[in-house]
Amino acid sequence: MAAPKNVPLGYEHVTDTRNGYGNGPGIISSSEELEVICGPLLNYLCMSYETEYAVWHGTVLLVTKPGQRQPKLELKFLGNTAGAGAQPDLCAEGDNVVVDGLKLYADPQKAFWRFSLKVPLNPDAEAKWQYTITNMKMLSEASKSPSREFYVPAANQSMRLMFHSCNGFSVGTDVEFWSGPVLWNNVLETHAKRPFHVMIGGGDQIYNDSIRVDGPLKPWTKITSPRRRREYPFDNEMRKACDDYYFENYTRWYRTEPFATANSQIPQINIWDDHDIIDGFGSYTDHFMQCPVFRGIGGVSFKYYCLFQHHTAPPKSTFTTDAPATMKAGADGTTGADSRQLKDTYVYTETADDRSWIVGKRPGPYVEERSRSLYMRLGARMAFCGIDARTERTRKQVNYPDTYDLIFQRLRTEFIAARGQIKHLILLLGVPIAYPRLAWLENILASPIIAPIKLLHKRFGVAGGFFNSFDGSVDLLDDLDDHYTSRHHKKERRELIKRLQGLAQEFSVRITILGGDVHLAAMGRFYSKTKYNITAEQDHRYMANVVSSAITNKPPPSAVANLLARRNKIHHLDHDTDETLLKLFDKQPGGNIKGATWNQCTMPSRNYATITEVVAGSVDNGMQQQQQPTMNGDISNNATNSLPVLNNEKDGLMTLAGGPRGKDGHSPLHKGEEGVGTKHPAADGVSAKSGMLGGLDISIQVEINNHSKGGETEGYGFSRGKVRWQGVLNIEANVYA
Known part of the structure; x- marks a missing residue:
C-alpha cells in the first residue's frame, strides 16, 4: 500500500538483503500463517526534528518460529484523540503503509524481527495510530488480535x-x-x-x-x-x-x-x-x-x-x-x-x-x-x-x-x-x-561480630537464610551495597x-x-x-x-x-x-x-x-x-x-x-x-x-x-x-x- 501522500519524511522500509533466508535456518514453513512465540512489543526510540516537522521513531519486536517468510507490518493513522483540535494536516485518517520486518537474530528455535516505524507529529493534536501484523498465529494465551493501537503527542506537547x-x-x-x-x-x-x-x-x-x-x-x-x-x-x-x-x-x-x-x-x-x-x-x-x-x-x-x-x-x-x-x-x-x-x-x-x-x-x-x-x-x-x-x-x-x-x-x-x-x-x-541512609546497618553486617555466625553457617548451616548462596556474605549486604x-x-x-x-x-x-x-x-x-x-x-x-x-x-x-x-x-x-x-x-x-x-x-x-x-x-x-x-x-x-x-x-x-x-x-x-x-x-x-x-x-x-x-x-x-x-x-x- 502507498504511504500517506503528505507525510514529510515517509516511513522507514528496512529490508536486509542479506537475510536471504539462507542465513541461519532457511525457509522451512510453507504456511501462510506466521507462528508467533512472543510479542508484539512496542518501543519508543527517539524524536527527530527535520525542517519544520517533528517525527516520532519507534520499533515493534516480534519473536517467531524460525524459517518463516519475512513478516510485514501495516501502519495506519486512526485520527487525533477526541477534543484534541483540528484534523492533522500531515496525513489523512485511514492512510496506511507497509513496513518490512528486519531479522535481528535467528537460530533453530526462534527468530527475532524488528519493524522500524516513523510517525509524523501533528503540530497541535495528539494522534492515534494502529499497527497490524496479519496472519499471526499466536502460540500463547496472549491477545490473538492482529492489531494494536498507540498514541503519539502533538509536536507542541x-x-x-x-x-x-x-x-x-x-x-x-x-x-x-x-x-x-x-x-x-x-x-x-x-x-x-x-x-x-x-x-x-x-x-x-x-x-x-x-x-x-x-x-x-x-x-x-x-x-x-x-x-x-x-x-x-x-x-x-x-x-x-x-x-x-x-x-x-x-x-x-x-x-x-x-x-x-x-x-x-x-x-x-x-x-x-x-x-x-x-x-x-x-x-x-x-x-x-x-x-x-x-x-x-x-x-x-x-x-x-x-x-x-x-x-x-x-x-x-x-x-x-x-x-x-x-x-x-x-x-x-x-x-x-x-x-x-x-x-x-x-x-x-x-x-x-x-x-x-x-x-x-x-x-x-x-x-x-x-x-x-x-x-x-x-x-x-x-x-x-x-x-x-x-x-x-x-x-x-x-x-x-x-x-x-x-x-x-x-x-x-x-x-x-x-x-x-x-x-x-x-x-x-x-x-x-x-x-x-543505613550506614549503621552496613557497619553491623560487615563488622567482626558477624564472623562467628558466618563460621557456624559454613560448618553447620546455621542462619541459612541470613547468608547468600554465592560468596557466603550476609545476604542483605548486596542490597545495601547497591x-x-x-x-x-x-x-x-x-x-x-x-x-x-x-x-x-x-x-x-x-x-x-x-x-x-x-x-x-x-x-x-x-x-x-x-x-x-x-x-x-x-x-x-x-x-x-x-x-x-x-x-x-x-x-x-x-x-x-x-x-x-x-x-x-x-x-x-x-x-x-x-x-x-x-x-x-x-x-x-x-x-x-x-x-x-x-x-x-x-x-x-x-x-x-x-x-x-x-x-x-x-x-x-x-x-x-x-x-x-x-x-x-x-x-x-x-x-x-x-x-x-x-x-x-x-x-x-x-x-x-x-x-x-x-x-x-x-x-x-x-x-x-x-x-x-x-x-x-x-x-x-x-x-x-x-x-x-x-x-x-x-x-x-x-x-x-x-x-x-x-x-x-x-x-x-x-x-x-x-x-x-x-x-x-x-x-x-x-x-x-
Missing part, C-alpha cells in the same frame, strides 16, 4: 509518562497470594482514561533469579566450597542451557497478561538492573564476581536484554571458558566469535549503535560489553536520560568516571541544540539516590548530584529523578540550605526523586518501611545541599493498613507512578479541554523579570527576593508540596489540573488490596513548579532564551 520498576517476583514468593501482576490492569485502565505516550522501566523488568533454584545453575549453587564455585567452568554446554533458560523465561513473562497487552500498546523505554541478570549481580565481592559463571550469565543476559528490551541485535557470541576468543573483551565488547554458537545461527551485524544510546568507552568489569545509557526527547519541553548503572557496577563503583563524562557531554550538547526548549530533564537511576547511599558510593553520589545541579543551573532545567528497586514508594528531595534564602522556584539544587517500586514484586514488611521513615532526618549532602523525604502519604490506601499510621514517608505497597506536564489548556481527563487556573502566583517570564532580584555571587544565578516557603525539609518547600497526598489535584494520575503551569503533576498509584484481581489503587499526588531562574549562560549571552 510533552509526553505523558508512566514509570515502573521491579516487575516480577523474587524466588520463593507466593505468586497466588499476591494475585500476579494485577497492577497492569490498573495501568491499562488509566491508559484508557488518558493515554500514556511512553512507559519507563526502571530495571528488573523481569526476574531471572530462579536460574539458580530450578534452572541450569542449580548444581553450581549447591557446591558448598566457595573456591570450587569460583573456579567452576562456564563451558558451551552450560552457556547453551543458560541461553535456553533466559529465552524461555523472557517469553513466558513477556506474554503474561495483562503485562503483554501493556507492552504492545504503550511504547517502552528500559534500563536494566540486577534481576534482569541475577539478584545482586555486580555487588558481590570482586574475586567472586570475576568467576566464569557470573561472567557467562552476564553475557547471556545481555544478549536477551538487547533483543527483548531494546529491539537491537545482540553480540555474535557470549563468554565461555572453552572458547578463548570470547573470554576477553576489547573496546567494542567480546573480541571474537565462537563457531559453535554461530552454527545454524544468524546475527544481524550491519548496524550502527542505537541513536538513543550513550555507549561507554570500555567494557564492564564482569560483563564483556560496554554500558548503554540512554538519551531521548520526550516531546516539546521534556528530555530523558537513563543511566546504565549495572554493566559497570562493582561493590565500590556504580559507573566509570569517563561514563559520567560521556553522559554530561551528551546532555550539554542536546540542551545547547534545543536552544532553551527543554524545561524538564527526567533522569532514570536503577536505585533511589535521595533516600535514608544503594547510592551506601558508604562505598558516598563520594560518587555526591559528585553526580553536584554535576546535575550545575547542569540545571547552566541551562535553566528542572531535574526530576526516577528510582526503583526498594519495593516501596517514597518521594525524596534535594534542596539548598535555608541559609541561602532561595525559594524552590529559583533553586537549581531542588530536585525530586520519585521512588516507585515494585509494580509486581511483594513489598517489604511494614517494620522495614517504618524503620526507614524513622531515619528520615535532615541529611546534608554537602555544605550547600540538604535532603529528606516528603511526607506524601496522608492516609493508608483504601483504609488498609500498610505501615504505621504516623509513617507518611514510605509506603510498603505495590505501586507505579505517572507524570504529566501542566500547560494552559491541559486536558482534564483525556477527552475534553479546559483552561487551568494558576497557582502559587504562577506568572509569565515577563512578570518574573519585573520582580526585584538578588544576586547570589557564590552561585552566579539570579534569584527572586523572599526565602523558602518552609523552615526545613520536613515542611513543604513550595506550593506544589502543600496539601500533597490523596486530596492533591494530581492524585488521580489522569488530570493535569494543579495549575502549576509549566511544571509537572506527579502521582504514585498505590495498590489497595493485593487480593483483588483488578489492581485497584489509591493515588497520592504532588506538583513540581517550573524553573524561575535564568541560567548563567542565559544571563551572559542570552543564547538559550
